[in-house]
Amino acid sequence: MVIRGQEGEITLNAKPKIERINIYDPFFLSSSLSFTCGELVLEVKNEGDSPFFAENATVKVWANGKEVLVDVRRRGFIPPNETGSVEIDLEGWAEPVDYEELIDGFDIRVSVDGEEAVYKVPPLAPKIEVMDVKTNGVVISITNNWIFPITTDWIEMYVEGQPIKFHAWHCDLDPNETEPLRVDFIDDVKIDSTVEIRLGCTSVKVKV
Numbered sequence: 713m714v715i716r717g718q719e720g721e722i723t724l725n726a727k728p729k730i731e732r733i734n735i736y737d738p739f740f741l742s743s744s745l746s747f748t749c750g751e752l753v754l755e756v757k758n759e760g761d762s763p764f765f766a767e768n769a770t771v772k773v774w775a776n777g778k779e780v781l782v783d784v785r786r787r788g789f790i791p792p793n794e795t796g797s798v799e800i801d802l803e804g805w806a807e808p809v810d811y812e813e814l815i816d817g818f819d820i821r822v823s824v825d826g827e828e829a830v831y832k833v834p835p836l837a838p839k840i841e842v843m844d845v846k847t848n849g850v851v852i853s854i855t856n857n858w859i860f861p862i863t864t865d866w867i868e869m870y871v872e873g874q875p876i877k878f879h880a881w882h883c884d885l886d887p888n889e890t891e892p893l894r895v896d897f898i899d900d901v902k903i904d905s906t907v908e909i910r911l912g913c914t915s916v917k918v919k920v
Contacts, residue, residue, distance in 0.1 A: 727760030728769065730829035731795065733822055735860075746808035747860070752800040756790060756824060764790040766798045769825050773800065775809050776818040798824065811866055815913045836912030838862060838885075845920055849878070849896035852909060852916075856885035862911075864893055870908040871901055 732755040752773065758764040766789070773780040783801040790796035800822075809818055817835040821828060839855040856862050864883040869876050877898035883891050901907065901920055908917045 727758065728764050728790075728824045728827050729757045729759050730822060730824055730827055731755045731757050733820065733829055733831040735820070735831065746810050747814055748802070748808035749860075750802055752802060752820070752822065754798040754800065754822060754824065754829075755795060756798050757795040758790040758792055761792050763792065764796075766790075769798070770823075771798070771800060772823040773802065774821040776813050834859065836862065836866075837914050838911050840909060840911060840914050840916045842909075842916060842918045843892060845918055847903070847920065848901075849894060850907065850909070850918060850920070851892060851894050853890060853892050854883075854885060854911065855890040856887055858912075859887060861886050864911075866911055867895070868910040869895065869897075870910070871899075871905050873908075876901065876907075 734753040734755070735749050735751075756764070771782055773782050780802055814833075814836040818833050820831040820833065822831070836858050839853075839857055841853040841855075842850060843853050844851040854864065862885050864880055864885075867878075867880055869878045878895055879898055880893055880895045883893060885891055895909070903920065905920055906917055907920050908915055
């Protein structure tokens, strides 16, 4: 914004500063073993001397380095030296974060008119306990101590280091939720074999 006066022109600019990134509607895609979310809400402080209009801002979002298509919802403006919300619709997220990337954690990076902030997602490391061992399977307990929902479709099983086929009931767990789960072997598993159960970066081993 340019103001003309007796002493010449004065340029006033909005200066957004991202103070917090809130993630809403996180969900996973069981079919492709990947993760995405529906919406980001940014808490933005305007440190400039001119109103900040969200609809005029250049907003970009990256998930683990891959740019996400976004739609900034028009929610008015943020006056100078005040803080407001900017809602970002991520329904155009064309490349969800792969399950392998969830294991080590990933980041969501947001840029508003060049001002950047990063939301770091911790590694996926649920708690797994073996409750019972049977000749044809195991019963485990899973506690989701991650910050987002998880699915048992992400479970992997190995015998002596080799992947095996198995059947487990589909179950979605919200954060801090614990559920028992029966896992039945489809492949033959010999007695005294070591079975490894993996979910994220958590791994437990049991003799059957």
